[in-house]
Amino acid sequence: xxxIVGVVAKKDSKEIAQAGKRIxxxxxxxxxxxxxxxxxxxAARIPGGRSLGKIKADLIVTLGGDxxxxxxxxxLGNLGTPILGVxxxxxGYLTEVDPAGFESALSRWVxxxxxxxxxxxxxxxxxxxxxxxxxxxALMTPTIPAKMLRLEVGLAGxxxxxxxxxxxxxxxxxxxxxxxxxxxxxVLEGSLNVLAMSFLAPLQPVKSLVVPSDKNLRVRLDxxxxxxxxxxxxxxxxxxxxxxxxxFRRSTSSxxxxxxxxxxxxxxxxxxxxEKETP
Numbered sequence: 001x002x003x004i005v006g007v008v009a010k011k012d013s014k015e016i017a018q019a020g021k022r023i024x025x026x027x028x029x030x031x032x033x034x035x036x037x038x039x040x041x042x043a044a045r046i047p048g049g050r051s052l053g054k055i056k057a058d059l060i061v062t063l064g065g066d067x068x069x070x071x072x073x074x075x076l077g078n079l080g081t082p083i084l085g086v087x088x089x090x091x092g093y094l095t096e097v098d099p100a101g102f103e104s105a106l107s108r109w110v111x112x113x114x115x116x117x118x119x120x121x122x123x124x125x126x127x128x129x130x131x132x133x134x135x136x137x138a139l140m141t142p143t144i145p146a147k148m149l150r151l152e153v154g155l156a157g158x159x160x161x162x163x164x165x166x167x168x169x170x171x172x173x174x175x176x177x178x179x180x181x182x183x184x185x186x187v188l189e190g191s192l193n194v195l196a197m198s199f200l201a202p203l204q205p206v207k208s209l210v211v212p213s214d215k216n217l218r219v220r221l222d223x224x225x226x227x228x229x230x231x232x233x234x235x236x237x238x239x240x241x242x243x244x245x246x247x248f249r250r251s252t253s254s255x256x257x258x259x260x261x262x263x264x265x266x267x268x269x270x271x272x273x274x275e276k277e278t279p
Contacts, residue, residue: 065089
């Protein structure tokens with residue numbers, strides 16, 4: 001049976017659309033069926049486009065940066081379809097190859113010369129209802145700019161402390177190299193079963209905290225603070241009112257990535273390193 005490869009590209013970029021067309025042609029040359037996501041099919045005039053939710057594939061190829069990968073991870077749910085990320089963004093922590101290396105990477109995938117790396121998500125709940133799941137992080141920020149949140153933090157049913165802050169990031173090990181790191185949080189090795197909490201401009205000495213991900217991490221908005229906007233992997237999910245609690249814990253869902261050598265941590269540390277100065 002012919003294997004199916006879905007192709008999803010960052011929108012609103014002619015350069016990426018044309019690269020997507022070339023990648024679809026490369027997939028076809030390998031004797032595989034290329035199925036472009038609908039937006040890419042329209043932008044690059046490729047026949048046979050489908051919406052992402054209707055692509056039933058053996059592999060999904062993304063073109064863009066981490067935002068494109070996160071979009072696919074969110075819309076795929078827990079189907080288990082592996083992702084091969086082609087970096088056309090900046091650092092691209094979640095991607096694996098650049099456009100020039102795609103042909104070789106696809107050949108290795110066809111030969112089954114690769115590893116699968118599974119990265120888990122964080123589950124976010126309010127009132128015992130799952131609001132969403134994030135591969136990278138959840139973010140709470142005030143609904144009114146320049147106002148502070150008053151965050152009461154509890155773990156496994158026990159109150160830890162209350163933190164006045166401009167916001168909070170709860171990150172998975174995967175997301176620890178993203179906004180959490182920029183906020184002063186630690187870089188976590190991917191096999192750790194923990195979450196990293198990073199407080200934004202807190203009015204107390206503790207700026208970050210690492211907690212077990214299989215315990216209920218509860219954050220309650222306390223008075224006299226503000227309501228908060230809750231975002232997951234860059235997408236605004238809902239408003240959280242003062243007095244409400246948000247629960248964070250490890251999800252049963254994960255996302256699989258095609259890898260050819262370095263682990264996520266190795267790759268991330270390389271890409272976090274300062275860029276070499278040009279002479």
